[in-house]
Amino acid sequence: MKKEGFDFFQNRACEYFPCHKGVADEDFNCLFCYCPLYLLGDECGGNFEYLPNGIKNCSNCTLPHCREGYAHVMNKYLLIAERIRKKPRCMEA
Template sequence: MENSYRFFENKECQYYPCHKGIENMNCLFCYCPLYSREHCPGKPEFLEKDGRRIKVCTNCTFPHQPQNYDKVIQVLKQTFFS
């Protein structure tokens, strides 16, 4: 898969690969744009600390899978344009 507006793989990143088990790591959403959403299509975990609920996405690979680009964009459109 080539680098494009839908996919970017940065093999020179000091954290690459940040998740194991993905053949084509899409680094385009390195920082997940869905992090601020409590309900997202990924599989985050939640921790309770000092009375606060904290979203932990360490084991979530959803935004890094190339086939999920359209789904991420769809959720962002719903967030900002509804």
């Protein structure tokens, strides 16, 4: 995959780098340090689990941190926008 310059970032000075196992250090992308897909719940496409208390645990997910992850996240942005779009007051129930 060709790097465009805006689709890959590393912060090797971070005390947690790399924060997930399963991606080679040279391919580890820190761009989405906090995953924007978290709010999509089970529609994010990543490897997650729900803990007994209902919290989504993404510690086994490398999707936003691999080189292909940028394209996946960008392809989900319309769904994210749909979820957070504010409805006009006249449409609220």
